[in-house]
Amino acid sequence: MHLDLYLTGYRSIPVIGWLFLLQVIAAFGLATAVLVSGSRLAAVACAGFTLSTLGGYLLSVWIGLFGFKEIRTTAGIVAGLVEVAAFATLAVLALSPATQRQPAGTLMSTPASALV
Secondary structure (H helix, E strand, O other), X not given: OHHHXXXXXXXXXXXXXXXXXXXXXXXXXXXXXXXXXXXXXXXXXXXXXXXXXXXXXXXXXXXXXXXXXOOOOHHHHHHHHHHHHHHHHHHHHHHOOOOOOOOOOOOOOOOHHHHO
């Protein structure tokens, strides 16, 4: 969303433009970290980033941000709902119990004494 907005005109807004670009870069970096590592810490960082994105949007709608006031649109409301869903998903991932990883090439086996 932010990349599209940046490319279609927001880049000309003095502070907001480069913040949108920075946000796109950070979002891709955090998403990659969550997908590659599956780390709960990365999920927490990504959830916090998502929550801050929603907060920035709400501030820009309600009172303005860096001299820029967002106009409430259906697309903006949908974007806000996507942010809430993303936060909820990442929060569940961050709070879920950690799974134990097996080193590659090893099989879990039940000891013979446990089978009796």
